Amino acid sequence: MLASLHLLNRYVKVDDQDPAELAEKITRIGLEVEGQGPLAKGTKLVVGYVKECIEHPNSDHLHICQVETAPGEVRQIVCGAPNVAAGEKVIVALPGCELEGGKISSGAIRGEKSDGMICSIAELGLDNRLLKEEDKAGIHVLPEDAPVGTEALTYLGLDDYILDIGLTPNRADCMAMQSLAYEAAAVLGRKVILPEIKKYPEEKSEIEVHVETPLCSFFGAKLVKGVKTKESPKWMQNALLASGIKPINNIVDISNFVMVETGQPIHMYDYDKLAKKAFVIKTGFNQKAVLLDENEYDILPEDVIVSTDDGIGCVAGVMGGNDTKIDENTKNIVIEAATFDGAALRNTARRMNLLTDASQHYIKGAIDTMSSLKVLDRCTDLLVQLADAETIYETVHTPLDETRRTVTIELSRVNGLLGTSLTVKEVSDIFDSLCFEYTLEDELFTVTVPTYRNDITMDADLVEEVARIYGYDNLPTTLPVMNMTDGVLTPKQSKEQLIRHTLVDLGLHETLTYTLTSEATVNEFNLFHSLDNTVKLMSPLGEERSAARKSLIGSLLQTIHYNNAHSNKDVNIFEIANTYSDKEVSNLAIAVSGDYVNVPWMGKKEAVDFYLVKGFVETLFKKLCIEESRYTFEKVEADNKDFHPGRSGYIKMGKEIVGVIGQVHPAKAKAYEVNDTYVAELNLTAILALRTRALKFKAIPLYPSVSRDIALVVDSKVPAADVVKTIKRASKQLVKSAEVFDVYEGEHMEEGKKSLAISLLFQDPSRTLDDATINSAMEKILEACKKDHNAVLRG
Known part of the structure; x- marks a missing residue:
């Protein structure tokens, strides 16, 4: 936003301020000045x-002029402008003058001395887009009463200074110079003086206004007759130039000036071009229309239209229609001030590529609706002063909600958020400087929010106002007051960290793979989610990344395939991540392929197998203090499509499956293009939620242990793990370990039977065991195995 200090000075005194220092002060209260500089560039003019x-004499287009540049001081200047003539008052750049195009010096042009330059407005550094064609074509001719020798920029009113302010989205109100004036006044400790609006006798208006869309919350129209179209006064033209707006004529310039001053876009209609004296604001048009720029545009049903004579009088907030435009013959006009929905206007303006100054005010929410009637009166007053308006009619408008918003805040809240110790008086002074109306009870402020401050809706907004004016640099550096907490990991985080460290210690590498997979494979290896509930992306980049995965195993198999394709055949990896359906489950997946141990120089080579992965899982359970009695293993179904039926098993706690260990089904391994791969996947959400005993340490036994080996013949289908559990239970805690070291089936063994060779370690922490005690324990063990598993000693 471009802000003219000359224009700002009309509302608050700033002409005694250094522009750069003022820019710094404005920036410090949150209105960042992104650029600054004089409106016109030139010295010694x-x-x-x-x-x-x-x-x-030596040119067919140059002139030799004798120019009086000060009383009694005449210079010869060679000029090539076609409109230069004797008797004119002009702008002269004296030798040493620095213009945007370079430095002026004395010299000779085609053999004739030239001591300076006669200038056009375009040569003073103004934006050429905003200048009239005559200002670009030749020198600028000044009025006859212009005093010779006077500083030219001061006389022209172009000795202005411009601040380019980058407004944050919440401060669109400062697009109005009057609102910016309140900010400058607060910084400088001065008062804002708004222009007095003179009221005139009004006649009853026959204009009708009808709003048929919720996208227009207010619409006001005022008829003014007897205006005369002519050039605007210089001060208004300069104010518009400084604001980046091209002056046109007094009628158009008044509407633009009022928008710059108040933030309210104004549109004017030629009253005599209206057959029906009615304005209908509605949507639903689907046609083409020629607008003020004389270009044709497509009007769509969603566009908000101010309809006149059943046609397009104006594309609301964007641009007026060509049929009702103001021209040099206009005598009677209707002034419009309205509030339209910014989002709807933004879509229309972008589609038409008409992001005009007016539309930007609506889009950014810079409208002070409650002041709309005053804005119409301001336009009327200027039309009387500058366009000789004769007859004024009353304003016709839709209902205007004039309820003022109030926000309460306590002093403790201000100091609590800012970490300050401000007093009631200091906060009161800040609210006074911003011209906020308020009542005070003890330390409670009830602030009536100014109508132009649409950004203040709650107490935190008032705290921000206090902070801005008090000065962010003055706020103390303090820590927020809050409950102190220890910077430690949560129990879940600690256990996950333990799992990671344990698996890394066991030689595995952690991976991080994509959460998304394809819908075709999302249910593969799925154990912990329902098959029907799948989280799908609304707009996936491709089918292969279109759904949230329900298992991690597929992602690890893809990683193994990638490594195999890059000549890395031995892959031992794991991942901890969440899986999703109608619930979120934390999973741990392990996948191993190739060799687990491969040390050629030692002659050691061990391929991965089921028992390796089972050992990983059992080690984790021990680290997590999950006792063997808490879980059991159960073979997977014979028709399982994901896991090898003879080399895979579920881990169950009670009746719930909390994990799986096994070999990937050969058909699946072929689909993923991997060799024999063994995997495990655990439901960490369930496992880590278990209540477990604290890890306890025992003293090293003082008494020796005794080992015995036994060989039991049992049915082939009896799991060795069940026999080991029976042995430990029957020994009354004397057996500290029972390790299966041989399983035999075949010759000399009855069909359907197998031999389990088990090494038993007996130990009592309180005494030395004798043979009688051990023999008694062995008898109990054999008896229990006979009873539970129909086991007998092998002969």
């Missing part, structure tokens, strides 16, 4: 009088 102008 004076008003001159052309006393004589003759043709240059």
Whole structure:
């Protein structure tokens, strides 16, 4: 946003301030000045009088002028402008003058001395897009009463200074110079003086206004008759130039000036071009229309339209229609001030590529609806002053909600959020400087929010106002007041960290794979989610990343395939991540392929197998203090499509499956293009939620242990693990370990039977065991095995 200090000075005194220092102060309260500089660029520019102008003897387009640049001081200047003539008052750049195009010096042009330059407005550094064609084509001719020798920029009113302010989205109100004036006044400790709006006698209006869409919350129209179209006064033209708006004529310039001043876009209609004196605001048009720029645009049903004579009078907040435009013959006009929905206007303006100054005010929410009636009166007053308006009619408008918003805040809340020790008086002074109306009871402020401050809706917004004006640099550096907590891991995080460290110690590498997979494979290896509930992306980049995975095993198999394809045949990896359906489950997956141990120089080579992965899982359970009695193993179904039926088993706690260990089904391994791969997947959400005993340490036994080996013949289908559990239970805790070291089936063994060779370690922490005690324990063990498993000693 471009802010003219000359224009700002109309509302608050800033002409005694250094522009750069003022820019710094404004920036410090949150209105960042992104650029600054003079409106016109040039030094040593004076008003001159052309006393004589003759043709240059050595040129067909140059002139030799005798120019009075100060009373009694005449200079010869060679000028090539076609409109230079004797008797004109002009802008003269004296030798040493620095213009945007370079430095002016004395010299000779085609053999004739030239001591300076006669300038056009375009040569003063103004934006060419905002200048009239005559200002670009030739020198600028000043009025006859221009005093010779006067500083030219001051006389022209172009000795202005411009601040380019980057407004944050919440401060769109500062697109209005009056709102910016309140900010400058608060910084400088001064008062804002708004222009007095003169009221005129009004006649009853026959205009009708009908709003048929919720996208227009207010619409007001005021008829003014007897206006005269002419050039605007210089001060208004300069104010518009400084604001980046091209002056047109007094009628158009008044509407633009009022928008710059108040933030309210104004549109004017030629009253005499309206057959029906009615304005209908609605949507639903689907046609083409020619607008003020004389281009044709497509009007769509969603566009908000101010309809006149059943046609397009104006594309609301964007641009007026060509049929009702103001021209040099306009005598009677209707002024419009309205509030339209910014989002709807943004879509229309972008589609038409018409992001005008007016539409930006609506889009950014810079409208002070409650002041709309005053804005119409301001336009009327200027039309009387500058366009000789004769007859004023009353404003016709839709209902206007004039309820003022109030926000309460306590002093303790201000100091609590800012970490300050401000007093009631200090906060009161800040609210006073911002011209906020408020009542005070003890330390409770009830602030009536100014109508132009749409950004203040809650107490935190008032705290921000206090902080801005008090000065962010003045806020103390303090820690927020809050409950102190220990910087430690949660129990879940600690257990996951333990799992990671344990598996890394066992030689595995952690991976991080994509959470998304394809819908075709999302239910593969799925144990912990329902098959029907799948989380799908609304707009996936491709089918292969279109659904949230329910198992980690598929991702690890893809990683193994990638490594195999890059000549890395031995892959031992794991991943901890979440899986998703109608619930979120934390999973641990392990996948191993190739060799687990491969040390050629020692002659050691061990391929991965089921028992390796089972050992990983059992080691984790021991680390997590999950006792063997808490879980059991159960073979997978014979028709399982994901896991090898003879080399895979579920881990169950009670009746719930909490994991799986086994070999990937050969058909699946072929689909993923991997060799024999063994995997495990655990439901960490269930496992880590178990209540377990604390890890306890026991003293090293003082008494020796005794080992015995036994060989039991049992049915082939009896799991060795069940026999080991029976032995430990029957020994009354005397057996500290029972290790199966041989399983035999075949010759000399009855069909359907197998021999289990088990090494038993007996130990009592309180005494030395004798043979009688051990023999008694062995008898109990054999008896229990006979009873539970129909086991007998092998002969």
